[in-house]
């Protein structure tokens with residue numbers, strides 16, 4: 001690792017490993033741009049991509065999403081630490097050799113373990129450095145509470161830009177940091193008080209946009225010409241699905257000004273030679289009017305690039321808009337369709353029917369946009385009959401679906417509506433066991449859910465729809481029987 005990443009600054013931001021290495025971390029990008037514009041000197045290290053690029057093929061697997069299902073999260077972090085001790089120590093020594101007083105780690109539920117080890121090593125050498133953890137691993141209780149003892153000084157909960165600015169402003173002006181302010185949790189108060197998340201900024205435009213100037217963009221997705229830049233049109237979601245906790249981090253849906261998004265796109269096309277963007281919103285179509293305005297601006301600009309995004313199924317997603325999105329360089333939409341049974345869709349709170357989903361999928365395909373879908377099986381209350389409806393849905397729409405990107409067994413987070421209102425959904429799990437092992441009122445448990453996943457994976461493979469299915473349990477021998485029963489080739493269902 002070169003030393004030039006770690007230079008004298010007011011705050012050094014670190015992407016803790018493992019984090020995705022295809023493109024830079026947009027949260028850290030936002031923080032760096034925002035703080036820089038507000039007068040702080042910021043430096044950045046993406047320790048995740050650095051370690052990944054130097055790793056053997058064998059060790060690279062710890063960055064693989066599949067790893068999450070096969071190892072304990074702490075095991076992944078421990079293995080990375082064990083195998084990269086030399087590089088990590090070098091990074092820490094480089095940091096300690098600077099005059100930078102504050103270090104901020106961006107953590108998720110896996111990388112928080114390794115960040116904590118690094119925090120410990122820093123504190124052993126210089127207890128005066130201020131260590132801040134932020135990101136999803138700091139936001140949700142579960143990862144925060146897992147690590148003991150905890151060597152950071154402060155957790156930032158939720159949207160970080162303004163809260164981190166306030167902390168640094170107080171720190172550098174010798175004022176007390178407001179330790180009971182929303183968004184701030186002192187590590188010594190862990191378990192003593194439940195923090196409130198940072199107040200969200202009603203106007204996202206004030207947060208500017210990430211220029212990624214402190215990042216080395218050549219480091220990402222090495223060996224592949226596809227070098228996407230992550231971008232956000234909005235934060236939050238307009239839906240509240242029963243199993244979801246993603247929107248909790250962004251309790252209010254906000255769409256940025258189309259003109260500022262256009263400025264950001266132009267910036268990256270001009271300065272970073274960007275040819276592809278990955279829109280990492282929870283959904284790009286939460287505000288159709290603004291999305292349409294943005295498409296007009298892109299078409300007008302004549303810039304050449306592509307973009308892909310998640311989207312929700314909504315009735316008012318017209319063919320005209322989809323066609324305009326195509327002209328505005330939209331290459332792929334990934335719809336969280338989730339299920340083919342109207343009964344289950346209603347239980348999930350999705351707000352559309354299978355027929356409605358089918359209509360949007362057909363229109364997307366007709367507009368020339370690659371159409372990918374995600375599926376969840378085994379939502380509490382899903383019967384065999386419901387499951388067959390999902391198979392039927394995929395079969396009936398197979399000519400309009402390019403890829404079934406993800407098939408998952410339903411997961412249960414205790415803080416999702418599904419976990420909070422257990423009785424309403426008829427779910428329970430044995431005391432002392434993981435909520436993921438829940439079973440529903442019909443007795444469907446993890447094994448049953450995995451069987452349904454395996455059946456669907458095989459069906460989708462046979463239809464040649466799959467390309468990158470994330471969840472791959474071992475295949476179930478009953479799949480063939482089920483296929484015969486449904487007589488898919490004849491279209492009999």
Ligand code: B12
Nearest residue numbers: 019020027104106108109134135136137156159160246280
């Ligand atoms: C887009 C996304 C991805 C993209 C990442 C693209 C990228 N380059 O960023 C992809 C699809 C690759 C991805 C993969 C994974 N993801 Co993901 N992803 C998301 C999603 C939907 C949005 C994240 C995002 O970028 N938000 C926008 C930016 C602005 O927010 P941010 O990064 O969180 O940063 C803000 C704050 O957190 C804070 N902050 C962040 N860092 C720091 C640091 C400091 C010092 C401070 C003060 C503040 C701070 O300030 C930032 C600005 O406001 C979230 C859902 C959610 N709740 O947001 C899940 C989420 C982050 N993903 C998650 C997971 C588990 C994963 C995976 C491990 C597997 C999986 N099941 O998908 C893999 C990781 C693979 C890997 N090797 O790392 C979990 C993390 C759970 C946890 N507690 O850590 C989330 C929360 C979803 C969930 N609820 O399960 N993901």
Ligand code: SF4
Nearest residue numbers: 237239240241244282
């Ligand atoms: S549409 Fe997606 S992000 Fe929005 S609440 Fe539902 S699952 Fe969560």
